[in-house]
Amino acid sequence: MLENFSFRTIVEYLPLFGQGLVTTVWLSALSFVGALIVGIVLCAMNLQRGWLFRAPAKAYIDAVRATPLLAQLYFLYFGLPRLGFVLPELVVGIIALSLNSGAYIAEIIRAGILSIPRGQVEASVASGMTYVQRMRLVVLPQAFKVTIPPLLGQAIVLVKDSALLSLISVAELTRAGQLLASDRFMPAEGFLTIAAFYLLLYYCIKGLAVLSSRWLGTAGARA
């Protein structure tokens, strides 16, 4: 198969891949910001004592984790217009990724907060801090550090998941590969190329993870 692998065709399609890559990067970035907001809100609901906020948050997180992203994507893609929201595919895709990743991020943040030893909370309570003060000054700054690496892991997952948006014809990276594969009937050229680009994105995010852990490791060391 590889003896007639056509680099020339790949070069020919490079502008399309380039546009797809750029779209994947910014739609993933937007989705990640959306997911962070969704995650923070869900996590805040999930940490409340009463069930009024906690129960819906838990139900939502379970529903998202238990169902395929593709099903969620189609649910929004076909469901939103029925409710009267006719949105561009790209917007639907970003909403779907935000809502999906947000559920995972909620759990990552919750784990980070719960990893802070009980004694930290007791010390801040004993010094007369209010709930908001001890979250802001003691718990969240420490939780933030332990949360960064898994959050970047989730960012990598999100970038790969964004490939599914090709199925609702968003012109992102995977869509570019599909076009090449179907136009020229060259699946190897199409999909190996996008795989290489995803790998590149992966190393960029991983580089961020390494940098951030180095930075967090020196500032205010924990034994």
Add this chain to the structure above:
Amino acid sequence: MTKTGMIDFRGVNKWFGALNVLKDITLSVEPREVVVVCGPSGSGKSTLIRCVNGLETIKDGNLIVDGQRVGDPATNMTSLRTEIGFVFQSFNLYPHKTALENVTLAPIHVRKIPRAEAEKAGRELLAKVGLADKVNAYPAQLSGGQQQRVAIARCLGMRPKIMLFDEPTSALDPEMISEVLDVMVAVAEEGMTMMVVTHEMGFARKVAQRVVFMDAGAIVESGTPDEFFSHPRTDRSRAFLSKILRH
């Protein structure tokens, strides 16, 4: 209204499930008094002092601290806690803050003292506990004894009326115990009202006006350090003392 102590337990009871961890505790600590609480493991002594600042809630009875009833909805616990310093067995310093920041955090954010003033006071307190050179060190860079001294300075930074110590030297290597006890003695000699859960009998003899011996959730015996150590009145306190004084 009858005259009350700084800390006044009146018939206080507490349960953990079916376990009666505090049994009908009545105890009054006067202003400037130092009371040492001792007793075997699980006797309820930590629970006793954790009730004073509301880290534990009581089931019934009255606990009046600085004239306010703990657990009463009318009592603002957050503001009452600013008057009570609490030193933990495991220090519980904030690992992401330097020694100075640990000391100034609550004064700045809770007491609303201007930063410059709080830092000046913080430096003085760290110097007082012998850590003038560790102002910018993080807790992970300090020994256990140093961390506990920062923790004491952190409490003093709030200018509390009461200091509670929950086994402050139990997690320390033997050679670090005296540096922490010296600081506690200095605090006691300045007239702080203190309740100290400890088995450090030297400390008790030196500064305590009273030793309270607890067993199985109840106060079994209470007296001056001299009375208690030299002439324990109950079998249980004698058995306890023979164990801790053996070595």
